[in-house]
Amino acid sequence: MSYNPHEIRKDFPILQRKTHDNVPLVYLDSTATSQKPLAVIEAMNEYYRRSNANIHRGVHTLAEEATAMYEEAREKIAGFINAPSSKQIIYTRNATESINLVAYTWARANLKTGDLVVLTEMEHHSNLVPWLMLQAERGIELEFISVTEDGLLDLDSYKTLLSRTLRHAQGGAPKLVAFTHMSNVLGTINPAAEIIRMAHEAGAITVVDAAQSVPHLKMDVQALNADFLAFSAHKMCGPTGVGALYGKAELLESMPPFLGGGDMIKEVKLRSFRPNTLPHKFEAGTPAIAEAVGFGAAVDYLTKVGMDNIAAHEHEITEYALERLEEIPGVKLFGPSADKKGGVAAFTFEGVHPHDVAQILDRDGIAIRAGHHCAQPLHEKFGIPATSRASFYLYNTKEEVDLLVNGLYKVRELFG
Amino acid sequence: MDDLYREVIIEHYKNPSYRGHLDPHDIQFADNNPLCGDHIEITLQTAADGTVKDARFDGHGCAISQASADLLIESIIGKPLDEVKSLNKQSILDMLGIELGPVRLKCALLSLKVLKAGVYGLGEASDELVE
Numbered sequence: 001m002s003y004n005p006h007e008i009r010k011d012f013p014i015l016q017r018k019t020h021d022n023v024p025l026v027y028l029d030s031t032a033t034s035q036k037p038l039a040v041i042e043a044m045n046e047y048y049r050r051s052n053a054n055i056h057r058g059v060h061t062l063a064e065e066a067t068a069m070y071e072e073a074r075e076k077i078a079g080f081i082n083a084p085s086s087k088q089i090i091y092t093r094n095a096t097e098s099i100n101l102v103a104y105t106w107a108r109a110n111l112k113t114g115d116l117v118v119l120t121e122m123e124h125h126s127n128l129v130p131w132l133m134l135q136a137e138r139g140i141e142l143e144f145i146s147v148t149e150d151g152l153l154d155l156d157s158y159k160t161l162l163s164r165t166l167r168h169a170q171g172g173a174p175k176l177v178a179f180t181h182m183s184n185v186l187g188t189i190n191p192a193a194e195i196i197r198m199a200h201e202a203g204a205i206t207v208v209d210a211a212q213s214v215p216h217l218k219m220d221v222q223a224l225n226a227d228f229l230a231f232s233a234h235k236m237c238g239p240t241g242v243g244a245l246y247g248k249a250e251l252l253e254s255m256p257p258f259l260g261g262g263d264m265i266k267e268v269k270l271r272s273f274r275p276n277t278l279p280h281k282f283e284a285g286t287p288a289i290a291e292a293v294g295f296g297a298a299v300d301y302l303t304k305v306g307m308d309n310i311a312a313h314e315h316e317i318t319e320y321a322l323e324r325l326e327e328i329p330g331v332k333l334f335g336p337s338a339d340k341k342g343g344v345a346a347f348t349f350e351g352v353h354p355h356d357v358a359q360i361l362d363r364d365g366i367a368i369r370a371g372h373h374c375a376q377p378l379h380e381k382f383g384i385p386a387t388s389r390a391s392f393y394l395y396n397t398k399e400e401v402d403l404l405v406n407g408l409y410k411v412r413e414l415f416g
Numbered sequence: 417m418d419d420l421y422r423e424v425i426i427e428h429y430k431n432p433s434y435r436g437h438l439d440p441h442d443i444q445f446a447d448n449n450p451l452c453g454d455h456i457e458i459t460l461q462t463a464a465d466g467t468v469k470d471a472r473f474d475g476h477g478c479a480i481s482q483a484s485a486d487l488l489i490e491s492i493i494g495k496p497l498d499e500v501k502s503l504n505k506q507s508i509l510d511m512l513g514i515e516l517g518p519v520r521l522k523c524a525l526l527s528l529k530v531l532k533a534g535v536y537g538l539g540e541a542s543d544e545l546v547e
């Protein structure tokens with residue numbers, strides 16, 4: 001049976017709505033956040049209608065149900081990325097918090113002045129600022145794998161960075177490589193397994209910012225051999241307010257806890273405490289329970305549709321979109337060709353600011369994003385303050401790409 | 417086609433009359449809109465009688481931010497500085513002749529914010545200047 005996005009669209013109530021002047025919504029902003037299928041909305045509703053209670057330690061029926069639902073969702077998420085155990089899935093608020101968790105616990109326990117942390121020039125601010133903060137506090141060294149004109153990582157520059165040792169009396173060897181699996185601007189899918197293998201050979205551990213890859217590609221953390229991997233539910237058909245950090249068990253075991261409070265402890269005395277076992281050690285306070293349940297439902301939904309089908313569909317749409325966008329005079333696309341990227345098309349339009357592009361398209365119900373997309377250094381590298389970005393997911397159609405292209409011709413006309 | 421993109425706005429965006437930089441100048445100020453990366457610099461020469469002798473704006477950004485800068489400069493040349501100080505959000509909206517949502521309002525008001533911070537000789541441009 002062939003994949004039919006028109007059938008998929010029926011699962012998403014919001015895609016049935018109209019915007020201005022009764023025009024249908026053309027949602028091309030899933031890289032910022034995806035829409036939610038009815039199954040996810042209903043799962044959270046059902047949780048609140050039937051089972052709402054605080055989790056763990058409770059013995060009454062609702063508390064047991066709520067705890068079971070929360071933990072079942074964790075199992076589903078673990079299965080979805082092929083984690084060896086659900087104990088290695090830490091619930092967080094989002095990918096940003098997952099990365100910060102590593103920066104606050106593992107990194108503060110293991111990195112000292114002069115240690116080298118390798119990032120890339122295409123990072124989202126959430127995988128840059130935590131390391132800049134650590135640099136200000138600890139004096140770690142930061143270096144960046146460079147991005148080529150085509151929007152690919154220059155692995156030769158990476159090799160050079162890794163081979164650099166003992167620049168400082170105190171150290172200087174690469175200790176950590178933190179990189180995005182898929183760029184939210186260029187769409188580039190980075191060779192994560194290779195980057196990780198090279199990091200390990202140099203004695204460094206890795207943080208994979210998988211905020212854009214887990215929603216769109218079949219993820220296997222064991223095949224990648226990732227040490228830490230961060231993602232958000234809201235970009236993969238789940239709710240806002242919940243995300244996950246995957247970590248290798250021995251790393252998670254060895255790290256100090258993150259936030260202190262209820263649930264993350266085994267025992268508390270007035271003058272001491274013992275932290276809880278995994279994964280609870282990193283989950284202080286009452287978590288986003290309904291959202292975790294919704295996260296589990298999102299994983300079920302994506303699994304049912306099939307991640308391979310989703311990736312193939314997105315590839316087809318992206319190839320078509322790049323081809324159509326390229327033919328518009330004045331449009332300049334950023335990032336590699338369709339075979340090396342996910343469903344993201346960032347572009348500039350000669351003589352028209354991205355905000356004006358987005359605003360004019362909005363009149364036709366077309367939702368794209370304009371700005372630096374939380375990747376200011378990357379835009380600076382390409383010498384532009386901002387881009388317009390259309391992005392595609394399982395529910396987008398070629399007809400929507402055509403509407404986008406028609407809208408861009410209108411922009412052209414208006415700004416002549 | 418679209419209220420927001422009235423001809424006058426597109427015209428001032430594409431062919432601004434007051435884009436540039438005055439040297440020498442008596443007043444100079446620049447600021448960004450961090451949300452969009454819009455950037456506006458204003459340079460201004462004052463006359464002995466306390467009026468604006470000449471002024472220019474420079475920078476980059478969306479049609480709304482650049483057109484309102486051009487319209488603003490056009491409106492203040494020859495005017496007493498005291499009158500410039502009394503300009504507010506409504507003055508800009510009247511010049512543009514459109515209504516704006518909260519996000520685009522920031523684009524429209526950037527040039528006035530920069531102008532008033534400069535005229536008042538402030539270290540920083542704050543949103544209160546244009547309320």
Ligand SMILES: Cc1ncc(COP(=O)(O)O)c(C=O)c1O
Nearest residue numbers: 094095096124126184209211232
């Ligand atoms: C590549 C990448 N990393 C990290 C993030 C941060 O995700 P969140 O805001 O859900 O923490 C995003 C979201 O835009 C992203 O695209």
